[in-house]
Amino acid sequence: MVVLELDRLSCHFELTPGFVDRVIKRKPPSYIKAVERLSIAIGEKEILGIAGESGCGKSTTCSMVSGLLDPTEGDIRFRGKSILGLRGDAIKDYRRSVQMIFQDPYESLNPRFRTVDIVAEGPRALELWDANEIEQRSLAMLDAVGLPSGKYAERFPHELSGGERQRVGIASALVMEPEVIIADEPLSMLDVSIRAGILDLLREMQAERGFSSLYVSHDLSILGNVADRLLIMYLGQAMEIGPAEEVIRNPKHPYTRALIGAVPIPDPRSRRAIPNIRGDISKPIDPPPGCRFAPRCPYADASCSNTFIEMETGAGTLHQAACHRLAEIDNAGS
Ligand SMILES: Nc1ncnc2c1ncn2[C@@H]1O[C@H](COP(=O)(O)OP(=O)(O)OP(=O)(O)O)[C@@H](O)[C@H]1O
Ligand SMILES: [Mg+2]
Known part of the structure; x- marks a missing residue:
């Protein structure tokens, strides 16, 4: 059963040109195409991980799903x-x-x-329960996330x-009894020594309460641990999707292969071809219509910049990559 579905979701930001460009040179505006025709479906109790370099559109996607940002095109279905x-x-129910x-x-x-009022803020704003119940639930939630309310509620x-x-x-998110949690790099600002504790808490809560999650991270080792499926993005486009372990162990797309190339494989007999990628990640300003990785891809041919491949991303779909040269790449790598 699909809980949340993103259907060809795009987000384009208009870049306001300077006065000279706009009025005198009459240049048309440019667009940052932060997310382009992204389709994903998240199933019941599923954790979908999203990985990709800085600027690939992960937070923009989260903002659209949480209703903080309107998509330019496409649909979000709950x-x-x-x-x-x-x-x-x-809208109250969705929030x-x-x-x-x-x-x-x-x-x-x-x-x-105070801590207890921070946790109670959401239920109060949406008038979910009466004042006494909100207070009780907020205190209980603090206890549940490892902050004993007797000690922490007034801080x-x-x-x-x-x-x-x-x-x-x-606690503020879970007190609302959500069906979906969107976690945008929830560990990256924390000291390394306390990350494991927070990750364990998220896992525990997920197992106990059975919500679905969209979990964004740069860190593939974390995603390999927590996510059921993994989506790899590059400059606003979906590059690869599949069961997390499979994407990490056997990446198909040249971009994913490069991204994962640095992660060592425990089996010394195992070999995988790591493409030699040149150049820097650019900004998605007025990009060509096809694969945005094409300018850096050692396997790209003339048609790649015009070929956009839409993957079948429904809940439980198989391992796929948005590349039309997979067969050639496999042959080159073996
Ligand atoms: N409000 C905005 N106006 C213009 N451009 C924006 C805006 N928000 C994001 N962008 C651009 O959209 C692209 C995607 O940004 P986003 O924050 O979604 O990336 P990200 O994958 O979350 O990166 P990071 O890993 O650094 O958090 C970037 O090129 C960014 O500069
Ligand atoms: Mg971000």
């Missing part, structure tokens, strides 16, 4: 119904059902609120460590 243009109770865990536990908490964010603040962020 339990089969489009969320675009929702009004009244329906409760889909919760974000933010990257920065320092910026995402209101510094003037302000500046009286908490980074890991404790991220636990408050997790």
